[in-house]
Amino acid sequence: MSGIITRPAGVAAAGAARPDRLRVAAANWAVLRPASMQALADRLDAAVADAVADGARLLVFPEYGGMEAAVLSPAFRSGDLAAEIAAATAMAGPWLEVHRAMARRHDIHILAGSLPVRVPGHAWPVNRCWLVAPDGSHAHQDKRIMTRFEREHWHIGAGDARRVFDTSLGTIGIAICYDAEFPLEVRDMVVAGADIILLPSCTDTVAGYHRVRVAAQARALEGQCFVIQSPTTGTAGWSEAVDVNHGAAGIFAPPDRGLPDDGVVRLGGLDQPGWVIADLNRAALRLVRQDGQVLPLRHWHEQAAARPDQPA
Template sequence: MTGITARPARGRSAPAPGPDRITVAAAAWPVARPDSLQALEARLDQWLGEAVAGGAELAVFPEYGGIEAGVLSPRWRPGDLAADIDAASDMAGIWLDLHRRLARHHRIHLLTGSLPVRDPVHGLPVNRCWLVAPDGSAAHQDKRMMTRFERESWGIGPGDARRVFDTALGTIGIAICYDAEFPLEVRDMVAAGAEILLVPSCTDSAAGYHRVRVAARARALEGQCFVMQSPTVGVADWSEAVDVNRGAAGIFAPPDRGLPDDGVVAQGGLDQPGWTIATLDLGALRRVRADGQVLPLRHWDEQASAGRA
């Protein structure tokens, strides 16, 4: 398989065939205001070059990383949240095309930073990211659960239904930030075959970051899957939407035989920009799913009021 096939996260499905081991990179992305599209592309190109030099076959950028592209739209105005949405949506096609070029150039799978998009299918703008394959093919995932800021201040709404993405690396699910705090959202993805869950995040406090981190580790445990968290970091006083950013990149697993005892595959430093790179032993994960010390994925439906998938 060379591209990406997106399908609804419904029912039970086996994962797409994939390798036993892959190397992945989660970004702690320092938000910065670009002065041109060329400068933004050059920065992303440099970062991806570093990830590839570290062996990465999949690179993950954070939630609202695409706000940087919105600054380059003529409709962007500092301190104006509505203008942030319009400007970012103006740049959505350019943002995707940029990442398609970079994925082809570096021969890597990547998750774009998300950005607000005005999609005519939805009444409100949505928070959207794209998974891009090395051949430039792409498919999107929208955020499903809105934070209070998105609901009450920014007017962002839920987008398209949950999906999983079949790739040459196996089956991947995406839970954007707050989505990861809702077990049934992710349960549908792992039931549909996801072995890797991507959690791009954007949080403005240490407490917010830790909420997402705790959720990511819980989803790894109960879904018997690998989870990659990629946050924004740093101060962006030019942006009303992403003005303060706290977090650390992390890669997590279910604690079981052949996987880390504490469930932490790799962890970056708090508020420290850079890549966190690790090799995922998917063979070990599959053995744990089949014959682990515990079998939460298999036993899920024994809970009261379970059996949704």
């Protein structure tokens, strides 16, 4: 399989064939103001090249990472949040094309940082990210549950349905930031065969970062899956949208035999830009799903008011 096939989440399926080991990279991405689209593309490409040189085959960038491109639109006006969001939507096409070119050039799968996108029939933009394959093909996931700030200030709306992505790396799900704090969102992806969940995030407080990280580890535990969190970091005085950012990139697993006792495969430093890179041991994950110390994936339906239409 060279491209990406999408399927609805929530429908039980085995998922795509997957390599036993996969090296992944999560960016703790410092938000900077680019001088030009070429400068932004060059910075992204240099970062990608570093991760690829370390053997990473799946690279994850953060929620609202695409807001850097907004400043390059003629619609951008410093200090005007509505104008900045409009500017970001205008740059969605060029932003995607930069990532398609990088995926082809480096022969990798890459999750592009999300940004607001205008969608026909939606009054407000949606928060969208694209998973891009080595051949340049791509598919998107929209954020589905909006934070108070997105609802009340940004006027960003909920996007379309949950889905999973069948790729040559296996079946992948994407939960954008706040979505990961809702167990059924990720459960539907796991039921559909995903054993890796990508979690791009953007939080302006340390408490916000920890909420998302706690959610990441909880979803890894109950779904017996890997979760890869990529946040934004740093201050950006030129931006009303991503002016303050706190986070640490992390890669998480269920704490069980053959996997880290604390569920932390690798964790970066808080507010320290750079890559967090680790190997995912899917053979160990399969054994845990089959014969772990606990079997939350299999026993999900035994909890009170569990949905009977979601078998393990």
